[in-house]
Amino acid sequence: MSGIQTTGPPKRPRTQPITRVRTGCFTCRRRKKRCDETKPVCGGCVRNKLNCEWPASVCVDRAATSRLRGVFQDRSSQTIEQVPQYDSASSLVQSFGDSSSSVRSEELSPHGTTENFVSSPTPTGPEEPPYQLQESSCTSQELEVRTRRPPAEEEECIPRQLSLLPGYDEESFQLLNHYLATTADCMANGSTPINPFLVQIVPLAFSSDLLLQLVLTQSAAHRAFRRRDESDTVAQNHYGKALQRFRKGVTEFIEGKESNSLLLTVGALLMCFTETAKGDMNGAIFDHLTAANSLLLRLLSQSDAAVPKDLKEFVIEYYTYTASVSMISIDARASPQLLLDLDLEQRARELLTREYVGNLCGCWLELLLLVPCIFELGRQWMTSDGVPKMPTADDLAMFASIQGQILRWSPYPSVTPDVFQAGRIFQQAMLIYLFTSLNCFNRLENGMHQSMIDTATIAAMSYLDQLSPTARINSGLCWPIAVVGSCLNDPMQQETLRHRLNVMVDTFGLGNMQRTLLLLEHMWEMPRNECGPWNISLAMQRNQIWISFA
Template identity: 40%
Template sequence: MRPMPIIRSRTGCFTCRRRKKKCNEEKPICIGCKRNKLECHWPTEPNQVLHARPKPSTSSSAAAKVASGQTVAASSSSSSQPTLASVGPNAPPQLMLNINSPARSRSDSSPDAALNVSPRTIFTNPRPRALSNSSSHDAIDVGIPLHLHEAPDAGHLASSPIIELISPSLLDDKHAVMDEDDLASPSSSSGNLAMTLRSQLLQGADAGMWGIAPTISMLPSQGNESLELLSHYLSRTANSMGNGSTDVNPFVSQLVPIAFSNPLVLQLILAQSASHRQASGGEIQGNEVAQKYYTDSLRMFRNVVDEYMSGKEENTLDLTIGSLILSLTEVARGDKRGTIFDHLKASESMLTLLINRPQSEVPSDLADFLVEYYLHMTAASMISTDPRHKVPSLSPEVEAMARSLVEKGYIGQLAGCWLELLLIIPQIFHLGQRMMASEHNGKTIPNPDDIMTFGFLQSQIMAYFPDPAANPYSRLAGLVFKQATLLYLWSILGTPTKQDAAADAAEPKTGSHKSFITMAVAEAISILSQFPATLRINTSLCWPLAVIGCCTTDPDVQSILRERLRTMLTTIGLGNMRETLTLLEHVWAQPAEDMSPWLLARSMQEHRIWISFA
């Protein structure tokens, strides 16, 4: 049986403890506070709160009693609970996690109030290394476990797994991303973290043995369900959103620390986790929970928008991050109503404002991630737009920053190593719009400028080759994107099946256009065969799979795409994978002459499926 830890008494005023100064314990104002003209805050008197606090004059004997378990059981009354001051950094995890002590309901006075501690003061910086290296006195007195203030030793880490929630071990390059084959495996480090969180925070049995009601210290304003969703986000959702192209997952390293100081971002992350859990079939009642969190997050987002419209410009970052998270939440939900396009429109205007702000206001790595986030979502969603409808070009500021990322060899969790191809996709779309607008009797009649643009874009795509610094799976995915982007460009001129149907049956067309498209499809399928559909990199492949599927009538190729999407849905569990397959099934059921990436929006309209392929 594990021995009870030795717990030292904590005496003196809160102000001296925070300053790590010796306190002479003179009340109501100690000498240190009087000399420095500081407010002297003292713990609530024992007779007002709890009876387990040792007296200052008998600290050594009281510590011995606590070590033997006598102090915790000092009162047999059901209302008697140990104070936060009576537990130390080596206390059992059940005691460390209870920061919502009963003192809160008995007295308005609390260490948190005395020190004005809020989540923002703890989680503002994404890097835990920069957190205040407070002493164990402060960590206990303000109700925050010691391991949130300083990196614990290996022994304490093993006994308090919740440290990994925002610890360097989670944000570090070596542990931020799960192994490719371990995405859905409960044996992975992130999977173990989720199970540990659930067992430590949500099971009342262990807490009950200490006489402490099970509470959620990390999310004091949330219910038990929120901790489950946060655990699911860390173990599954964050990994499903990113494709594993980098060692650090910004969905954890960037967004999670922000979420702890920002109620909107936290609510949006929980809603995204609930939607992903429901889409992947995690729980029987998952749909009801997902809808509740989704509705609450939209309501909170609208409130922040209203504040921004009333002049609260500091909400720019919140709204930028919020609109982008909502975009991927729609992807996780498999939204078919086109709601994602509203979020993308909002995110572009907010991101443009954010980019124009001084660099000191937004960390460069966060700004890079947001630009990648937006470009990935926009490029993959553009194919869903009817070419007959006018779509604005990318914001010049966003495009310029994206090009600077390409120049420095940026590799991301969403755009992988093919960011430059994502910049070409909007140009192809606008070229297709112009060329289709000049159609006469079903034939495209391009003008000289369009011909030059077509050749320029083709040369750019052909010149693309994945960055050797990227991991092998990311490079393979980049080559799949290359073939799909070529198909998207070449299909402006029509597809082989459409051309064959229009040609004389006695003289079928066998030109280079048909050969190029057939070879591009075959090359893409060959590359796909080199890595399994269970890998995280497949998260980013809905767009190229949709384009390839619209350019082939070969039943064998269609079967390969069908099985890959089914496997992706089973292992990664994003709703848009299911809807991508549903849409392709509708496309394959159409006459061959109606199959084209440029007619995909028409199929969406007919079957009332408006999705993004992000």
């Protein structure tokens, strides 16, 4: 979107002080407004639909009455909208905090005046015809009686239909309001007081029709899932429009018609989290990740002058998080695909030098960067026929090195208790992911290998019990819950995790939480020798569901 357009002429800055006159109507004097002294009704009273009161010596001649009738008739057939100017994205966000409420125009006018806004009262009955005056002279008292309007209609407020989204309908306003009030909070885990889904995404959305459409689509998908309405036509229509616009943008980028890689990169990531919100089971998120990968490499080659540093760091975190937790859905026996290549991994490691904490990776970014290493290690020990290979000395050395990094890791002491606790949960899940990669198809029930897995599982469940399922940090815990849950055989522990996920679904309304529970239900029905995170992809294949845990 090129910018916010107004429906009226732009307001000129006031350069001269307002001079008050003492010969105007009584109404303007009481309101301390300048009166143009047009009789019998001044221009200010016409604009604001107020009673125009004059001294007793003022009469209404026939010509003035005729002009007034024409003015009222013209005004009654028009809808006048004035849109306030916003100086920042934060004021724009605040204006949508309650889109259904009436706001006093004095609070929005930059000069404390009300003449730039038109009253739009809620109708309570049949529309009344314009007030008419008799073509005869009269006193001011008679004029007041004949032109008096109901007191409720004298309240001044901005119109309900703002023009901040030209070309979008009222439903779009509701979706934007839902995004600002609910969706953005559910997407971020609350690790930092600043929510990048508001601070970074919203300003970009109001600079691009594509991103605005994607934000509305994400909001529509989230709202539909919260309502448990899979046939929501609004969500389906917006999703179709979003795919069409995104594909068009990518095509133009490939053909050299579009050079803004930032908007397309953010767009691809927004599509990923739209799938997260709607609980997609068809693997569409992996297509969006593939597109985001190549676009992000182009974006990172640009200087910080072209892309703000905070925004670039958020995009790096966004992709790193989504790619890392999505790799567990890939069958390591059949695919060598790494969603996080070395260049992007190096960019993410640069954030670790200053103890980066984000609303997706929390304080455990260092742990997530070990996922590709563990994936590659486990892939080498597995074959398509299901027979594990014997690890070499180099493999065991790499295994020990990764295990040491995980055990030495500790959450930053500066984070909140919930973030600290979530970091411990991720740490135990990473150990389980590593332990199950080693000879995961041939574990002895009472052997040392199984004991290591059981110890990490018990520790993870203990940390989960200490964290409320309604805490915001839970929005980013689907991956460790899936890893831990895939190793549970005790029905009581399974029920504990089932209850937790149900509470999370009711609290956040994110589709990937419900899909995580659905997948675990299938895994809990599988034989014991097929449990574990490395068989999550196997459960997906058998049940024809393809999800990400982002």
